[in-house]
Every structure is written in C-alpha cells, then in structure tokens.
Amino acid sequence: MAARGAKDAIVNKLGFKSNGSKLEMELDKLRRENAHLKRNLDEMSRRHGHAKHSDSDKTKLLERIVSLETLREKNSQQLLAKDQEIASLRQQLRSAQGEVVASLHSQLDEKKKEAEQREKLFQSLTVETENLKNKLASVTERCQALEKRDPAAQVPPGDIAVIQDQLRDALEKNQHWLVYDQQREAYVQGLLARTQELEQQLGRANQANKEGDSEASKTSTSAQQEQQAKQLEEAQREVETLREKASRAERELEELRRRAGRVESEAQSERHRSERAGREAQDLRERASRAEKEAESLREKVARAEREAESLREKVVRAQEEARGMRGRYEEKRRELENTDALLEEERKRASELLLQVNLLQKSMLNQHEEQKRVAMLEQQVQLSARDFENEKLDRQELQQQLHRMLKELRKAREQISRLETAKQQSRFSEPTPYTRLERLTMDDPLPGPTSPSKVPNLLNDSFLECPKCHTTYPTSEHRELLNHIDYCLA
Structure with missing residues (x-):
C-alpha cells in the first residue's frame, strides 16, 4: 500500500494526465491543419484545372503559391516544435515510468530479500532446534544410563x-x-x-x-x-x-x-x-x-x-498483489504511449503526403512559369517581327512615294520633251537658223535628263529595287511585281 501511494504521488507530481491531454490537443490541431492544407490543395488543383491563364489568374496563382510556401514553412516549423515537444514528453514519461518501475522493483527486491532472509533464518532455527532436540535426547539417555549404575x-x-x-x-x-x-x-x-x-x-x-x-731391517727376518x-x-x-x-x-x-x-x-x-x-x-x-x-x-x-x-508470508502476498497492480498500470501507460506514437506516425505520413502534393504543385507552377516565359518570348518575337513588318511597310510606302514622285517627274520630263520637240519642229519650219541654246545644251550634255521618251525606259531598267526579306532584286520598271512579291513574302 505504501508503494502504491508513493507511485500515485510521483505520477501526480510528474503530471502524466495533463501531458496526455496536451498531446491529444496538439494532435487535433495538427489534424485540423492537415485538413486545411488538403482543402487548399484541392481548391488550387480545381482552379488550376479549370481557370484560364490570364494575367489576373497568374497573379492570383503566384500569390497563392507564396501563401502556400509561407504556410508550409510555418507548418514545418510547427511540426518540428511538436516533434521536439513530443520527444521531451516521451522522455519525461519514460524517465518517470523508469523511475517508478525501478523504485517498485527495488522495493519488491528488498521485500523478496527480506522474505528469503527470514525464510533462511526460519530454516536455520528449525535445523538448530532439531539438532538441539537430538542432543537433548542423547544426553538424557546417557544421564539415565549413569543414574542406573550403583554409585556405592x-x-x-x-x-x-x-x-x-x-x-x-x-x-x-x-x-x-x-x-x-x-x-x-x-x-x-x-x-x-x-x-x-x-x-x-x-x-x-x-x-x-x-x-x-731400522733395527728390524738389519736383524729380523722375512718370516717375522x-x-x-x-x-x-x-x-x-x-x-x-x-x-x-x-x-x-x-x-x-x-x-x-x-x-x-x-x-x-x-x-x-x-x-x-x-x-x-x-x-x-x-x-x-x-x-x-x-x-x-x-x-x-x-x-x-x-x-x-x-x-x-506467517506475518512474512502475508507481507509477501500483499507485495505480490501490489506488484501485479503496478504491472497492470505500467502496461496501460505503455499501450497509451504506443497509441500516441502510432497517431503521431500517421500525422507525419499525412504531413509528408501534403508536402509532396505542395512540391508537385510547385513543380507544375514552375512549368507554367516556364511556358509563360516562352509565350512572352514568342510574343516579343512576334512584336519584333510586326515592328519589322511595319518598318518594311513604311519603307515600301516610302518607295511607293518615291516611285510616284519619279513617275510624276517622268511625266513632267515627257511633257517637257514633247513640248520641246513641238517647239523645235515649229522652229525648224519657221526659221532655219543655227541651234538654239536649249538644243545646244541638250546636244552637249545629254546625261542630266532624258532627252527622248525612248531613253526613259532604259534609265528605269538600269536602277534596281530589292526585297527587304529575301533580297530579291527587281528593276525599277517592275515595281508592281516587287510589291506583290513583298506581300507574298511577308505573309
């Protein structure tokens, strides 16, 4: 009973119940955030599938991507914080459970040792009593034998x-x-x-x-x-x-x-x-x-x-019952911890799936950006080609204007030639005098201007016009064919 009270006190001090409720609240919060992310991704996928790629849609998509990036960073930071908090709570739970279990095991071991010591003491006492009983019996027998003898x-x-x-x-x-x-x-x-x-x-x-x-050597014989x-x-x-x-x-x-x-x-x-x-x-x-x-x-x-x-046996039985109860509570706490671990693993898998979806969406948006860049480059090329076409058109108009001016000057020259010829004929018929000043000038210097209608086509054939795109040359007299060719070449 004392061990059970100590364990309850330790559990209340460590606050396992409050930590468990906090952990459930955090898991609910993560579930809500994951559901919100899923809804946002579904909305973005629907919008991406049905919306047209206009400028307003592009800006909205960019804003949405930025908001999703910030939300992803925030969620990743929150997940890291939650992981650290869960790890600290798990470590606290394990350390607290380990301390409680270690204290209970130590108390149980002490009880067992005390019971074994008392059992050994009881056995030694019983053996000693048996030995003393045997000694007492032998001593009494010898005493009785001594008493039976006649002392006189x-x-x-x-x-x-x-x-x-x-x-x-x-x-x-x-x-x-x-x-x-x-x-x-x-x-x-x-x-x-x-x-x-x-x-x-x-x-x-x-x-x-x-x-x-000396004397024996002189007097004695060998026999002696x-x-x-x-x-x-x-x-x-x-x-x-x-x-x-x-x-x-x-x-x-x-x-x-x-x-x-x-x-x-x-x-x-x-x-x-x-x-x-x-x-x-x-x-x-x-x-x-x-x-x-x-x-x-x-x-x-x-x-x-x-x-x-007998009292020791009763204490051992009580200690065994308390140990069974403690083992049951320890198993419950361990199952709760395994359940929380499983839930946390599921939430992590969901978060990883959402991160994969966000990455895929980012890749698709990057592809859209690349396509948009290509379209913009093509538009720029089209604009440049349109500008070139406009410039060519302006050049053609200028050429046409120059051609009209030349034709006007040609008509004027023809009229002047015709007038001069008529005047010359009249002067010939009227007076046969030497050449007039104008005639001398035309005879001495025929290059500055056309002197006859037959020479004008020759001058037009000597000058050439060129296509601005394929650089095909045409004589000036064939300017209409050149205009048709430019329309066909630039179409």
Whole structure:
C-alpha cells in the first residue's frame, strides 16, 4: 500500500494526465491543419484545372503559391516544435515510468530479500532446534544410563578396566625393557673398553714398528715380518668387528629407549583419558541441565519464528498483489504511449503526403512559369517581327512615294520633251537658223535628263529595287511585281 501511494504521488507530481491531454490537443490541431492544407490543395488543383491563364489568374496563382510556401514553412516549423515537444514528453514519461518501475522493483527486491532472509533464518532455527532436540535426547539417555549404575560399588566401566589392564601390562614391559637396557648398556661399555684397549695396543705396535724399522731391517727376518703383518691385520679386523657390534648395540639401545618412551606416553595418555572420561560425565550432566533450559527457550523461539514467518508470508502476498497492480498500470501507460506514437506516425505520413502534393504543385507552377516565359518570348518575337513588318511597310510606302514622285517627274520630263520637240519642229519650219541654246545644251550634255521618251525606259531598267526579306532584286520598271512579291513574302 505504501508503494502504491508513493507511485500515485510521483505520477501526480510528474503530471502524466495533463501531458496526455496536451498531446491529444496538439494532435487535433495538427489534424485540423492537415485538413486545411488538403482543402487548399484541392481548391488550387480545381482552379488550376479549370481557370484560364490570364494575367489576373497568374497573379492570383503566384500569390497563392507564396501563401502556400509561407504556410508550409510555418507548418514545418510547427511540426518540428511538436516533434521536439513530443520527444521531451516521451522522455519525461519514460524517465518517470523508469523511475517508478525501478523504485517498485527495488522495493519488491528488498521485500523478496527480506522474505528469503527470514525464510533462511526460519530454516536455520528449525535445523538448530532439531539438532538441539537430538542432543537433548542423547544426553538424557546417557544421564539415565549413569543414574542406573550403583554409585556405592564404584565399579569402573568396561573401557576404564581395559585401560587399567593395558596400563599395568605396559608398566611391566617397561620394567623388563629397563633391565634389558641396563644389561645392554653394561655390555656396550665393556665392548667400548675392549676396543679402546685394542686401539691402544695397535697404536703401541705401530709405534714400535716405526721405531724399530731400522733395527728390524738389519736383524729380523722375512718370516717375522710376515707374522707381525698377520697379527696387525687380525687386530684391525677384530677392532672393526667390535666397532660394528658397538654401533649395533647403540642402535638397539636407542630403539629400546624410544619404545620405553612410547609406552610411558601411552600410559600417561590412558591416565588422562580416564580422568577426561570422569570430567566428561560431569560435563554431560551439566550439559543435560543446560540443554533442557535451551530446549525450552528454543521452543519459545520456534513459536516466535513461526509467527514471524506467517506475518512474512502475508507481507509477501500483499507485495505480490501490489506488484501485479503496478504491472497492470505500467502496461496501460505503455499501450497509451504506443497509441500516441502510432497517431503521431500517421500525422507525419499525412504531413509528408501534403508536402509532396505542395512540391508537385510547385513543380507544375514552375512549368507554367516556364511556358509563360516562352509565350512572352514568342510574343516579343512576334512584336519584333510586326515592328519589322511595319518598318518594311513604311519603307515600301516610302518607295511607293518615291516611285510616284519619279513617275510624276517622268511625266513632267515627257511633257517637257514633247513640248520641246513641238517647239523645235515649229522652229525648224519657221526659221532655219543655227541651234538654239536649249538644243545646244541638250546636244552637249545629254546625261542630266532624258532627252527622248525612248531613253526613259532604259534609265528605269538600269536602277534596281530589292526585297527587304529575301533580297530579291527587281528593276525599277517592275515595281508592281516587287510589291506583290513583298506581300507574298511577308505573309
């Protein structure tokens, strides 16, 4: 119950419910914005499909694109802000749930450890009570056996009698070994004295041999030397045998001493054992009394431990129920978080689809701009060609005017020629005088003007006119054909 209250307090402090309501509000807002964007895109697609590409429509489309761009930027910024806020809320939720779950797990682990420790303590107490009960039973049996014996007869137990017999046997053997040891020691001392005496004799003989080497070499014979050498070798062998016997006697003496020591230590240990057995009997009586008291106290401890174990079992059951409830709440929170994640993923997919639609619309509008630019360039080319046509038209009109002026001048020249010819004929018929001044001028300088009607067509054929587009040349006399050609060429 305490853990549940702590968890509720932590949840209220962190404010999971308020965060959940905020998250739902933000998701609703995003849904509304996405629906608004879809409606705007549908309207733009309908307008784009049915509207004509006039200047007003172009300006409206441009304004709409700019507004959509600003709306897209705003929505992207809002989506980023919402993603950051959702990430922070998710992190807070996870950290808070992790802290709550960790605290609950730690509390549950502590409860389990306490229950295990108490269970181990209960088992150790039960084992100890069983051991004490067994010891108490054995002590009571031995006490009863000791009480059944007759204290006035002072009959030793069977093991004490056997030990005493072994002790008496060991003492007798020890006495025999001591006598034998004394005899062996006297024999060894005699052998040592004999070896020392022989060694002295050998030393004196060697010294005598060394002192009498010079005299023996003069007086003694070879037989005597061999006899002395044999005696010396026999004495050395006897000394060696005596030394070996002395060493064997010393080893046997040492072995006898070790055996005597072991027998004495065994006898001493048997005495200690008999004394220890008496003390153990007294200790057993005292332990029996103490064991009865301890058994009573252990019975009380066992009853108390059973009561504590029962209370621990109840606490463990309650802790398990609380853990189940906490797991259920944790699963609910986790499912809610998964649902919010799924909704957020759906909204992100919708937003990405809307962004794709906006990008497609932008691409289509860019294509329209390019087409509009091409149309404007074609219009400019058409305007330039129209201007060129107008200029050519003006040039043609000027040429026609010049042609009319030339024709007028030609008519005037023809009239003047005709007048001059008539005047000349009249002057010929009237008076045959030398040429007049005018005639002389025409005869001397025929180039400035046409003097006869036959020369005028020649002058017109010598000058040429040119088409401004294909640069086809025509003589001036064929100006009408040139005009027809210009109309056909520029059409």
